[in-house]
Amino acid sequence: MATTFRTHLTGPAKWAEKTPTAPAFKVPQWSEAGEFGGWKPVSYAEYWGDIEKYARYVYNEFTQQGLKERDTVAIWSSGANYVDIVHIWAVARAGFVPLLISIRIQHLGAIDLLLKGGEAKGLLYNPVVGDKPELDVVSIPAVDIKTAEATTGEKPLPEVWFPSNEDEIVMKYHSSGSSSGMPKVIPMTARWVDFLLDKLVDALGSDPNKQENTSANGSAVHLAGAMSIIASHYQGQCIVICKEISSSREELKALIEDHGLTRIVLFSTFLAKFIIQARSDPELLQLLKSLNRIIHGGVPLDEKYAKEARDQGIKLRDIFGSTEIGVAMISGDEGPNEAYLRPIAGTKYKFVPVNDASSESQNGAGAPKLLEVIITAESGDCPHPSYRNKETGDFHTGDLVEEMAPGYYLSRGRNDDWMKMQNAALCDTQSIEGNALEVCGKDLIGAAVCIGLKRPSPVLVVEPLADGDVPPNLTQDVLERIKPFHERMYVHERIDEAKFIIVAPKGSLPKTPKGNVQRKPVEKTFEKQLDELFGQTTP
Numbered sequence: 055m056a057t058t059f060r061t062h063l064t065g066p067a068k069w070a071e072k073t074p075t076a077p078a079f080k081v082p083q084w085s086e087a088g089e090f091g092g093w094k095p096v097s098y099a100e101y102w103g104d105i106e107k108y109a110r111y112v113y114n115e116f117t118q119q120g121l122k123e124r125d126t127v128a129i130w131s132s133g134a135n136y137v138d139i140v141h142i143w144a145v146a147r148a149g150f151v152p153l154l155i156s157i158r159i160q161h162l163g164a165i166d167l168l169l170k171g172g173e174a175k176g177l178l179y180n181p182v183v184g185d186k187p188e189l190d191v192v193s194i195p196a197v198d199i200k201t202a203e204a205t206t207g208e209k210p211l212p213e214v215w216f217p218s219n220e221d222e223i224v225m226k227y228h229s230s231g232s233s234s235g236m237p238k239v240i241p242m243t244a245r246w247v248d249f250l251l252d253k254l255v256d257a258l259g260s261d262p263n264k265q266e267n268t269s270a271n272g273s274a275v276h277l278a279g280a281m282s283i284i285a286s287h288y289q290g291q292c293i294v295i296c297k298e299i300s301s302s303r304e305e306l307k308a309l310i311e312d313h314g315l316t317r318i319v320l321f322s323t324f325l326a327k328f329i330i331q332a333r334s335d336p337e338l339l340q341l342l343k344s345l346n347r348i349i350h351g352g353v354p355l356d357e358k359y360a361k362e363a364r365d366q367g368i369k370l371r372d373i374f375g376s377t378e379i380g381v382a383m384i385s386g387d388e389g390p391n392e393a394y395l396r397p398i399a400g401t402k403y404k405f406v407p408v409n410d411a412s413s414e415s416q417n418g419a420g421a422p423k424l425l426e427v428i429i430t431a432e433s434g435d436c437p438h439p440s441y442r443n444k445e446t447g448d449f450h451t452g453d454l455v456e457e458m459a460p461g462y463y464l465s466r467g468r469n470d471d472w473m474k475m476q477n478a479a480l481c482d483t484q485s486i487e488g489n490a491l492e493v494c495g496k497d498l499i500g501a502a503v504c505i506g507l508k509r510p511s512p513v514l515v516v517e518p519l520a521d522g523d524v525p526p527n528l529t530q531d532v533l534e535r536i537k538p539f540h541e542r543m544y545v546h547e548r549i550d551e552a553k554f555i556i557v558a559p560k561g562s563l564p565k566t567p568k569g570n571v572q573r574k575p576v577e578k579t580f581e582k583q584l585d586e587l588f589g590q591t592t593p
C-alpha cells in the first residue's frame with residue numbers, strides 16, 4: 055500500500071469517527087435582532103457532516119462546469135466564522151486544491167492576478183462582495199450550508215483525497231504583501247503540510263490528558279489563522295470562535311470562566327492590551343495566569359510587556375514564522391532561556407552571519423551579531439521549489455536573529471529592517487521607526503520611515519498626524535522626543551539634528567497591505583533631497 059501524507063483533513067475525519075460527540079468548535083450565536091446568545095458547541099460529527107454536505111455542493115457545481123479533481127479552486131472569503139471555515143475545508147474535501155483569498159482584497163485586478171498566479175480554474179465567492187465577479191474562471195456563490203444541502207442532497211462525492219507524492223500541492227495561501235507590496239501565491243506541498251502537523255504539536259504544547267479549548271486566531275484565509283484550527287483539530291481539541299478578532303476583556307473572562315478556554319492564540323498587539331488591563335484588574339490577571347498557554351505572534355511582543363507577564367506567572371509562547379514556512383521557532387521553554395526562540399523539533403535550519411568583517415568593526419564589539427535564518431532543502435518545511443535559492447535549494451527567509459545562548463535566539467527583524475550606512479555599518483531602522491511612533495504617535499505623527507541607505511546618517515521621514523497645515527515646529531518637537539533614545543544609539547544610527555527629519559504630506563507615503571511604509575520607494579522619492587542634505591551624489 056502506497057504511503058500517504060497527512061493533511062488538514064486528517065484530524066476532522068479521524069475524530070468524527072473516533073470521538074463524534076466531542077466539540078470541534080464553540081460558535082457564537084446571534085438572534086435575528088442582533089443580540090448575542092452565547093456559544094454553541096458543534097461536535098466533530100456535526101462539523102464533518104457539514105463539510106461533506108458543502109463538499110457535495112462544491113463538487114457538483116464545479117464538475118458540471120468542466121472542472122476536474124485536483125484543479126485549483128479559489129475561495130474569496132472572510133474566513134472568520136464557522137460557515138466560512140466549513141467552506142474552506144469543503145473545497146479540499148471535494149478533491150480540489152483550495153487557494154485562499156482574503157475578502158479584504160477588493161480590487162478585481164488584484165483578485166485576477168492571484169487567480170492567475172495560483173492557476174485557479176474556479177472561484178467560490180462570498181455574496182457580500184456583490185454580484186458575480188467578472189473574472190476568467192468558473193464562479194459560484196458561497197451559499198449557506200442548508201441551501202447547499204437542499205441543492206445537492208445525496209449526490210456523489212469522491213473519496214477523501216490524501217496525497218501519495220510529497221510534491222503534490224495540498225493548498226495555496228497568499229502572503230500579506232508586507233515585503234513586496236503585492237500578495238503572492240504560495241503553494242503548500244504534501245511534504246510541507248505533513249511536517250507542519252508535527253511542528254504544530256510542538257508549538258501548541260497540548261495537554262494529552264484532556265481536551266483543550268483554544269481561541270481562534272483571526273481569519274482562516276491567512277495561514278496564521280488557519281494553523282490554530284489545523285493544530286487543534288489534528289489533536290482532537292476544540293476551537294472557540296470569538297465574537298471579534300480583538301476580544302474585549304469581558305469576552306475573554308466569559309470564555310475562560312464559563313466556557314473552559316484553556317489556551318489563547320492572538321496577535322502580540324492584542325496581548326499587550328490585556329497585560330496593561332491586568333495591572334488594574336486582579337480578576338483578569340488571575341484568569342490569564344490560569345491559562346495553560348498564551349500563544350502570540352505576528353510581531354514581537356515588546357519586551358517590557360513580555361517580562362511583566364512572565365514575572366506575574368503568565369505562561370507565554372512567542373511564535374516565529376511566515377506563510378512560506380509556517381511556524382518555525384517558539385519561545386516558552388522552562389528555565390533561563392524561556393524568553394528566547396528555539397527551532398521547532400525536527401527542523402533543519404542554518405543561521406548564517408550577515409555582518410561582514412568591516413561592518414562588525416564599524417559597529418563595535420557590543421553590536422549584535424546578526425544571523426539570517428535559512429531553511430535548508432533537507433528541512434521538511436522548506437517551501438515550494440519556486441521560492442528556494444536556485445543554486446543551493448535552500449530558502450532564505452530574510453529574517454534576522456541574534457543568538458543569546460546556544461540554540462536560543464532573539465528576533466531582530468528582517469534584513470531590510472537593517473540599512474547599510476556609508477561606513478558599511480548597519481543601522482536598525484525598525485527600532486528608530488518604532489521609537490518615533492511610540493513617543494510621537496499619539497499627537498504628532500501618523501507614520502514614520504527611516505531612510506538614508508549608504509549615507510553618513512539616517513533620516514526620519516514622518517507624516518503629520520493632524521490634517522491641515524503642518525505645525526512649524528514639528529521637526530524640532532519630534533527631535534526633542536526621540537533624543538533620549540538616539541543618545542544611546544551608535545553614532546552612525548543617530549538622528550541628532552532637526553534637518554535629519556523630513557515631513558511628508560499626510561497620506562503620501564507608500565504602504566503595504568499591512569500598513570507598513572515601504573522604505574525603498576520613499577528612499578527613491580527623496581533621493582535629491584538627501585543628495586542636497588549630505589552634499590553628495592546618489593550612492
